[in-house]
Amino acid sequence: MTNERYGVFRRYPVAIFYLLAFAITWLGWAPQALHARGAFPFDSPLLGVLGGAGPTLAAVLVLLAIKGKDGPRELFAPLAWWKSSWGWWVVAFLGWFAIAAVALGVGALFGQPFGAALRFNWPALPAIFVTMLLSNVWEEIGWRGFALPRLQERHGDLTIACIMGLLWSLWHLPLYLNPASPMSELPWLGDVVFSIALTVLYTWLYNNTRGSLFFVSIFHAMSNTVAFALAESGVFVSSYGYVVGVTAALALAVVLLRGPRRFE
Numbered sequence: 001m002t003n004e005r006y007g008v009f010r011r012y013p014v015a016i017f018y019l020l021a022f023a024i025t026w027l028g029w030a031p032q033a034l035h036a037r038g039a040f041p042f043d044s045p046l047l048g049v050l051g052g053a054g055p056t057l058a059a060v061l062v063l064l065a066i067k068g069k070d071g072p073r074e075l076f077a078p079l080a081w082w083k084s085s086w087g088w089w090v091v092a093f094l095g096w097f098a099i100a101a102v103a104l105g106v107g108a109l110f111g112q113p114f115g116a117a118l119r120f121n122w123p124a125l126p127a128i129f130v131t132m133l134l135s136n137v138w139e140e141i142g143w144r145g146f147a148l149p150r151l152q153e154r155h156g157d158l159t160i161a162c163i164m165g166l167l168w169s170l171w172h173l174p175l176y177l178n179p180a181s182p183m184s185e186l187p188w189l190g191d192v193v194f195s196i197a198l199t200v201l202y203t204w205l206y207n208n209t210r211g212s213l214f215f216v217s218i219f220h221a222m223s224n225t226v227a228f229a230l231a232e233s234g235v236f237v238s239s240y241g242y243v244v245g246v247t248a249a250l251a252l253a254v255v256l257l258r259g260p261r262r263f264e
Contacts, residue, residue: 009065014150017062021142022171025054029174036180051174052135055142062146075145079137081212088209092218096226099250103242104235112238120233128228133221140217143168144206157203158260161251165196182227185237194244198223200251204263 009016028050034040063071104114143164151160169192175183176191183191202216209215230236230243254263 006065009062013062013066014147017058017142017146018167020058020061021055023054024057025051025171026174028052028054029178032180033174033178036178053138054171055146056138059142059146075141078145078211078213079141079217080214081210082214084209084212084215088205088215091205092215093222095219096222099243099246100226100230100239103239103246106246107239107242112235112242114235114239120229122229125225125229129221129225132224132228133217136220136224137213137217140202140213140220144202144216145213148203148206149211152262156261157200157207157263158255161196161199161203165199166192168199169195182231182236186240190241190244193248197244197248197251200254200263201247204254204258207262207264 028047031040032043032047032051035043059075060072063075067074107114147164148160151163155163169188172183172191172195175181176186176188178184202219205219206212206216227236230239258264
């Protein structure tokens with residue numbers, strides 16, 4: 001790679017990161033969506049792995065171009081930053097159970113039958129959580145490990161949440177178009193709101209744990225663990241609007257209480 005190309009990476013690291021993340025992820029997920037519609041000859045779990053790993057692979061490529069072999073070491077180091085007050089441990093591990101409980105409670109008040117969620121095989125959750133953590137951590141290494149701190153050099157957190165949330169929702173597009181994915185049943189506008197609200201909460205957690213990828217990765221994995229439980233219980237779609245509403249309310253509270261500049 002020429003010096004000129006290295007210069008482009010240094011001038012526009014976040015833009016190039018997102019372009020690569022989309023390209024790598026869609027290279028994996030788009031064939032799966034086409035296969036589910038009978039328009040691609042085969043499917044493979046490796047395509048799903050490639051899609052999920054897109055943000056991390058993109059960040060590694062950009063950092064190799066900018067800093068050489070030391071760049072990726074800096075990228076992965078915050079995964080081991082687990083020292084924080086006990087309150088953030090509670091938020092990371094139990095926050096999504098609270099959100100889901102409130103959402104289901106509000107839905108029940110409006111006559112939604114969510115009783116099936118209580119019959120889920122809850123002892124299976126630890127194994128599901130580990131699976132989700134191994135799957136989702138590759139997103140957080142890219143989104144929060146690479147993109148967020150660089151965007152914070154120029155923008156306030158509310159602006160960042162809107163930018164990252166919109167891009168995150170668009171990044172999932174192949175899953176919306178894949179009839180085999182649970183996300184294909186969700187309203188896209190609802191996911192845009194959800195993605196922005198989630199980005200507010202992830203940023204808030206990231207800021208208050210001194211840039212730890214450990215806590216945001218746990219929080220992300222717990223969100224997908226709870227979503228899996230709701231899906232297996234048959235209430236994922238019917239509860240989605242209430243979960244989005246509760247999450248958006250929490251995100252609004254963070255913005256109002258902490259201010260739009262930094263969620264600290």
